Amino acid sequence: xxxxxxxxxxxxxxxxxxxxxxxxxxxxxxxxxxxxxxxxxxxxxxxxxxxxxxxxxxxxxxxxxxxxxxxxxxxxxxxxxxxxxxxxxxxxxxxxxxxxxxxxxxxxxxxxxxxxxxxxxxxxxxxxxxxxxxxxxxxxxxxxxxxxxxxxxxxxxxxxxxxxxxxxxxxxxxxxxxxxxxxxxxxxxxxxxxxxxxxxxxxxxxxxxxxxxxxxxxxxxxxxxxxxxxxxxxxxxxxxxxxxxxxxxxxxxxxxxxxxxxxxxxxxxxxxxxxxxxxxxxxxxxxxxxxxxxxxxxxxxxxxxxxxxxx
Ligand SMILES: *Cc1c(COP(=O)(O)O)cnc(C)c1O
Numbered sequence: 573x574x575x576x577x578x579x580x581x582x583x584x585x586x587x588x589x590x591x592x593x594x595x596x597x598x599x600x601x602x603x604x605x606x607x608x609x610x611x612x613x614x615x616x617x618x619x620x621x622x623x624x625x626x627x628x629x630x631x632x633x634x635x636x637x638x639x640x641x642x643x644x645x646x647x648x649x650x651x652x653x654x655x656x657x658x659x660x661x662x663x664x665x666x667x668x669x670x671x672x673x674x675x676x677x678x679x680x681x682x683x684x685x686x687x688x689x690x691x692x693x694x695x696x697x698x699x700x701x702x703x704x705x706x707x708x709x710x711x712x713x714x715x716x717x718x719x720x721x722x723x724x725x726x727x728x729x730x731x732x733x734x735x736x737x738x739x740x741x742x743x744x745x746x747x748x749x750x751x752x753x754x755x756x757x758x759x760x761x762x763x764x765x766x767x768x769x770x771x772x773x774x775x776x777x778x779x780x781x782x783x784x785x786x787x788x789x790x791x792x793x794x795x796x797x798x799x800x801x802x803x804x805x806x807x808x809x810x811x812x813x814x815x816x817x818x819x820x821x822x823x824x825x826x827x828x829x830x831x832x833x834x835x836x837x838x839x840x841x842x843x844x845x846x847x848x849x850x851x852x853x854x855x856x857x858x859x860x861x862x863x864x865x866x867x868x869x870x871x872x873x874x875x876x877x878x879x880x881x882x883x
Contacts, residue, residue: 602867
């Protein structure tokens with residue numbers, strides 16, 4: 573159970589709370605850590621002896637998977653897109669973990685993964701494949717479980733969160749929360765603030781992940797009903813994935829100074845900035861609002877290095 577607490581009372585009498593998934597106690601935490609725990613449980617139970625995954629050298633997902641593999645002395649193979657790779661704190665850590673990187677262009681990713689898995693099996697190994705970002709039902713399950721933690725908090729502290737905001741990328745995290753909400757038949761808004769994808773694709777992926785998870789649990793729901801539940805906001809992406817802005821830098825500064833919480837420009841600070849704008853633009857008043865801090869602390873330090881050079 574990660575810490576959840578009151579952050580501040582906003583104008584319009586909203587109460588803002590935060591759930592610190594960045595404080596999960598493994599490899600700097602975050603949503604990728606919550607998901608990876610489920611994958612590594614399966615790895616241990618299935619007797620797999622190496623791990624293959626996909627993502628960039630600055631990815632939170634790859635850092636955590638590499639770290640958890642290294643701590644179990646399992647070789648970790650990462651297929652990474654060829655473009656931009658300035659060193660980051662994540663990439664430096666992955667060097668330390670001795671992960672095996674293969675850099676390929678995006679259209680070669682699928683075939684490269686297939687070939688690597690085949691080769692490893694031919695060598696008598698038993699590889700375990702984790703989809704990029706921890707996408708898939710086990711990743712979704714991690715945030716169904718997180719939703720249950722939120723329910724427990726509400727029960728214990730006699731509070732109801734009217735809205736839950738989070739940074740949404742591949743949409744797995746949001747899908748888990750939405751499935752949790754549907755399973756519990758709760759009424760509230762779960763608002764994914766997109767950090768990259770535009771609609772309709774962004775929302776569609778959340779829908780597909782939710783549908784697939786519920787189906788695997790034998791829960792029947794129509795896609796149009798599910799469609800009504802999903803709020804995937806694509807208004808605050810700025811110039812695209814990883815692109816920063818002055819407002820986002822302002823958030824990084826003020827959240828660190830006022831609350832002692834690190835946020836990064838790619839995910840959490842971008843989503844938090846989007847949330848604040850959404851609250852104003854939609855004239856939200858008198859609500860209890862929960863922001864889920866999805867992690868990415870090493871990226872905060874990349875931002876700090878950059879901001880240091882500006883100020
Ligand atoms: C990957 C990531 C997200 C997005 O999670 P998805 O499940 O891909 O939507 C949000 N925040 C951080 C810090 C991440 O690393």
